[in-house]
Amino acid sequence: MSSTFHSQVPEIRRWAANQAPVRPEGEFVVYWMTANRRPTFNFSLQRAVEWSQHLKKPLLILEALRRAYPWACQRFHRWAMDGMEDQQKFFASEAVTYYPYLEPAHGDGKGLLESLAERACLVVGDHFPCFFLPQMVARTAERLGVCLELVDSNGLLPLKAAPKTFARAVDFRRYLQKALKPHLLQMPQFNPLKSVELPRLPQELPEYQRWKPGVQFELGDLPGPGPVQERGGFMRADQLVTRFLSERLARYELRSEPSQAVASGFSPYLHWGHLSSHQIFQELIDQEDFQVENWRVQTPGSKEGAWGMSPNAESFLDELITWRELGYNMCHREPDYDRYESLPEWARQSLEEHAGDERPQLYTLQQLEQARTYDEIWNAAQRQLRRDGTIHNYLRMLWGKKILEWSRSPRQALEHMIELNNKYSLDGRNPNSYSGIFWCLGRYDRAWFERDIFGKIRYMSSDSTRRKFKLDGYLTRYGPEPGE
Ligand SMILES: Cc1cc2nc3c(=O)[nH]c(=O)nc-3n(C[C@H](O)[C@H](O)[C@H](O)COP(=O)(O)OP(=O)(O)OC[C@H]3O[C@@H](n4cnc5c(N)ncnc54)[C@H](O)[C@@H]3O)c2cc1C
Incomplete structure (x- = not known):
């Protein structure tokens, strides 16, 4: 059976991550869901369904969650499990096998994908360009004896379409205005499983013995931060x-x-x-x-x-x-997107010229984390981050700028911002985490007027924020808790 067929998933959004073949004689197609954790508007799922239809084989969707990864905590696991619960409900009435797997202890999940891949025709996977995922996927691709095809469902513009790295929003906007339209005419399907008939797998898979499927596990021994009130999924x-x-x-x-x-x-x-x-x-x-x-x-x-x-x-x-x-x-x-050296040259030069400027106030990571600064607006933003796993957009900029002002060096400010943002934010560890944090240090921005500590980096102050906005409600809502 040919491995080429007409696909509704644009070619620019899919590529093989290894040289291994598609095996039409395999038992099923695997969709290894690592980033697009949803059943709708998902090009990867759509592509996996196309393969299953073409090869006339069942579709198995594996959604796994590691016990340990950088900043893994109760908050993020609860959020991911909410999503898995939703998917279990959704897929129960569709012609697929949904296999949710939560690693009970670090390392337990090792071998699960490989075991499935041994019997599979191919594995379809998600491409996500950030955090540990690209390296994890590349290492897995080398180990599999079957084709791993990656699909990019990250945004409206396929990642491979842009001809260069854009250093300014204004240039990217201009490019999008010229180049985006054809991609907007190629949308993913709302529900790629709608009215689809596929052969089914037996109820039990041999893997279930060793890697028990489930959408709930004990959060107890995972570190904080704890879950937020809002629900994921x-x-x-x-x-x-x-x-x-x-x-x-x-x-x-x-x-x-x-x-x-x-x-x-x-x-x-x-x-x-x-x-x-x-x-x-x-x-x-x-x-x-x-x-x-x-x-x-x-x-x-x-x-x-x-x-x-x-x-x-x-x-x-x-x-x-x-x-x-x-x-x-x-x-x-840019593989070094999270490194200080990736800042624009003018920004690094200017920050370094001011590295020796006296800092009127210095805070340690612990003081920042505990919202123990003299600045009540900043403290409220940090408490929002700790409690809700997010910060109001405008205050998020102020939050980062003040960390630059209060740190011994711009490199230390960067480290502290990454640590706090990625530890507490539900949306952390994302490309926009690095956009926002590096923006505070000059990325995507222009040079402003020279001043102490900041050099030519744009400055923001709590006083002007207080003058601009009515903050009483926000400050009350995110005031200190009893005992703080
Ligand atoms: C220091 C700092 C750290 C940040 N960390 C993160 C992060 O970890 N994760 C994250 O997704 N965003 C981050 N941002 C960007 C921005 O603050 C958030 O995307 C936005 O506040 C999310 O709220 P919303 O979904 O209600 O946004 P809305 O205003 O409703 O915007 C809709 C969507 O547009 C995108 N968006 C909005 N503002 C921005 C922006 N400034 N940059 C890039 N995309 C944007 C987001 O995907 C957002 O969900 C950070 C910004 C700063 C200054």
Whole structure:
């Protein structure tokens, strides 16, 4: 049987990660779900379904969660398990076998994928350009005796489409306005399993003996931070899309106000793959009555008027597409995206010129972590991070800038920002974690006026934040807890 067939998943979004063959005589197709942890608007799932149909073999979806990885904690595991519970419900009525696996102890999961791959026709996997995932996937690809095909379902622009690493949002925006349209006409299917008939696997797989399937495990011996109140999973993400489009988008211009709940709250769901930017885009253009086929950019290079939609929709899309995918472009192309040396030269030079400037205040990582600074706005933002696993967007910038001001060196500031952001944020360990953190040190920005410590890096202060916004509600909400 031929291994080429007409596919609805664009070629630019898929590639083989190893040289091993597709084995049509295998027992089933495996979709190894590591990043797009959702059943809808998912090019990887769509591709795996296509393979199963082409080879007339059952489809097995493996969603596994390691016990240990950098910053693994109760908070992130609870969030991932919420997602697995949703998927178990969803896939129960579909023509596939969903195999959720939670590693009871570090290392227990070793060999599971390899065991399945020995009997598989091929493995389809997710490409995610950040954190430990690219290295994990590359190492696994070498070990498998069967083809591992990777699929990029990260954003509206396929990662391989961009011809270079963009150093400024304005250039990336201009590029998107020229290049994005054909990709918007190739959307993933809402539910690639809808009306699909596939052969089924037996109820029990031999692997179940050693690697017991399940969506719940004891969080007890995992370190903190503990779970947040909000729930993860694609079903909750779906509700938030509806809420955002019906209640919040019309006031999105107020998103910098800490007391206004108008931002979408999508980033943790986007990070965990519980939500796709394709879905958000599709629902938004339906609401705005926008036709991609008729899209003509009115004012090239500008964010206003880029789409001919309402101003709020345009500024939201600029965040969701230009800013979000700018970070993915960087991580996909630059292996040192998380290193200090990847900062633009002007920024490094300027920061180094001011490395010896006296810091009026220095805080240790522990003091920062415990929100023990003199600055009540900063402390409130840090408490929001600890409690909710997120920080209000505007305050997140201030949060990073103050860490630069209060650290012995810019390198130490970078280390502290990465540690705190990735330890507590549900959306941490993502390309946009590095965009945001490095932005505080000059990435994607221009040189400003010279000042102490910051050099030419853009400065932000708590005093001007206090003058700009009404903060009382926010400061009360994230005030110290009894005993703090
Ligand atoms: C120091 C610092 C650290 C950050 N760490 C992270 C992080 O760990 N993970 C993360 O996803 N974002 C991070 N950001 C970017 C931004 O703050 C969040 O994406 C945004 O606040 C998420 O809230 P929302 O989903 O309600 O955003 P909305 O305003 O509703 O925007 C919708 C989506 O657009 C994207 N987006 C919005 N603002 C930005 C931005 N400035 N840069 C890139 N994409 C954006 C996000 O995917 C977001 O979910 C960081 C920013 C800073 C300054």
